[in-house]
Amino acid sequence: MNEWLYVGLFFIVGLIIPVGAIGVGWLLGPKKPNPIKQSTYECGIEPVGEGWVQFKAQYYIFALVFLVFDVETVFLFPWAVKLGQLGMFAVVEGIVFILILVAGLVYTWRKGMLEWA
């Protein structure tokens, strides 16, 4: 049988347990909402403005570099699995592959995009 069925069972049970715990908490706890209790928490003072702030564009840069490296490393996993049975050629291939991407990291670094300014 497909081994993923068992992984699926873990997903299902992993959903049931927290839902059950939160459900029990919801049943046992009091339910007396009022406007003050429902207002968002800002260290005890009245909330200022809406719950939204403009973000630094820097977050996007880090997500971008992460995306590129994530995809690259995923590519490298089949290579690493097979490496023990392959010769020098495969090693050089992998090193070239990594170096090309490290060049991207160096470019981003030199452009000053990795600074949290």
Add this chain to the structure above:
Amino acid sequence: MTGEQVIFLIVGAVTLIAALMVVTVRDLVHAALWLVATLFGVAIIYTLLNAGFLAVVQVVVYIGAIAILFIFAVMLTRRQAADTGAALNKNWWAGALLAVLTFTGLFFMLQSWSGFQKQAAAIPSGFDAINQLGDALTSPAGFVLPFEVASVLLLAALVGAVYLAFNKK
């Protein structure tokens, strides 16, 4: 109907509904979250096709990276918390018509094809997809060039994106 077929039908229906939500909901963060649901459904479809490695990669790359990037981009390109205004443009009916036509066209084209109802062959014992993939990606007779070109493509994308989005003027 076998168990696999039941799972396929449920997952397929959920995937398609989630995809419909992606293209119709107004709030873009919700659209991105529905995209995550769609992508997860596609990952389950991969496991049904015995491509476990691709299913895991789908979750790592799409949900772990691309969906996060989408959410970041959505939050960077708005001035208030919620999206307002219409989700669809004035010519949405033309788009819908074209989409339906595409689907019917594909459906009838595929139906006339002889291999449409093909059944899968059994997987040979001892078959390890990751091992085979490693072979294919590293042997000179296989896909070495696409493997290296992919890294150049990713480099170009990184350089281009950094240059485009944050060229300080």
Add this chain to the structure above:
Amino acid sequence: MTFWNDPLKVAADWLTGIFTGWGMPSVGANVLVAFLGVLMLITILMVIDIFLVWIERKVVARFQDRIGPNRVGPFGLIQPFADIIKLMIKEDTTPDGADKVVYNLAPILSMMSVLILWAVVPLAPVMLGVDLNAGALFIIAAGSIGTLSIIMAGWSSNNKFSVIGAFRQVAVMISFEVPMLAVLLIPTIFSGSMGMNAIIQSQSIWFVFLSPLAALIFLIAAIAELGRAPFDLAEGESELVSGYNIEYSGMKFGMFYAGELLHAFTFGGFWSIFFFGGYRFFGLELVSPFLAIAIILFKALVGYWVIMWVKYTVMRIRIDQMLAFNWKFLTPVAFVLVMVTALMNTLLRGADSWLFITGMILSNIIVAWVSMEIVRSVSKQERERVEGVQQVAEAHH
């Protein structure tokens, strides 16, 4: 095949016999038995989780020269149950303007992302869990779901602090995922497989002796993934109040909290699987599966203890320092290490095992030494630059 040699299989066969005896089809009975097994494993995990609260509080108390909980029950052992009862009977508030569905889904997904990790943990030679051939990547995949749950929690709470906290946390988690992925390549290279069991089986020499630097990088990246100190700026109490989970109360907060503790314990377990031989301990694991489970749980606890040790010793660092540390130091070092390991692994193939170990350790030490030297010279330059600026500023006064 007696109960003591393979308890799970005996129990599963017995249960399957009962269910088929009731006229259930054998496939259905198998799935039901597997479901019950998973439910049992996760229930045991939740019980362990409860005691982790006690362990954490006791250990932190010792680190800080206190005694810790000691009133409720012997050694305060009943304390976590009191905590749970308190969490359960608290009111479950939802802030105004929250996105209800996303808000309620986030803690559930957070807990789930930790629980599914245990699908691939091999507990004993006869209890492998699901022996996926993409096991190492599965950890990262589960982590992506955790990352998503944090964004969902922060965004749906309709609170500035929680959004900022969530974004910082996510930036840290995704950044440190890169060195973690990179060092996961190293056990993969050594064992020629991504499956957890194959990795354990090929560790006749623990991988920590072949690549101590990889073990260290994995630990650092894991701590950052967990969002624990020194990488816990997302919940900096003095500036962000509590990070992405400000608006959560009662059991929903409990899910985040319990998830974090279990996550740390689980990563202690993965650290032992990848670098310390998992359930293996000089052949003792073959004596009895129960002994093997005890070994892996003990190793996981040691890993958890190391994570706590770091947490309560090192102070929190700023986000710019943290991201610079990752992108300008950890990631390049991890990739250099992967390249060097791949090269050495091919060069030393077929060599005597002592030669292999020595070569590997030497290459690790050289990589570590060279990177430390580079950091030292760069920081020296930086210091001189800063001092020069200060002198110029003083001269102006």
Add this chain to the structure above:
Amino acid sequence: MIPLSWFLILAAGLFSIGLFGVLARRNAVAILLGVELMLNAVNINLVAFWRYGDILLMTGQVFAIIVFAVAAAEVAVGLALVISVYRRRSTVVAEELDLLKW
């Protein structure tokens, strides 16, 4: 067992929905979401043809992985474009970006 046709129909449906998203959405980010759906539909097809063809021939899986890389590159550059446009024009609604209309 599931016949090949089911996967192909699912992929066709996903592709059409993605196409609708690309054609009908106003927000540029949402258009990119539609493109993602279309790429996923293509990937389902590739993997299905791998499974139902010669399983030892890894071309389908290799192509699927290449598509992952292409999707990542497309998202990186596409979203960078959107952010760049937003910084200059303060809008991401595709209809309002009519600089090249005439």
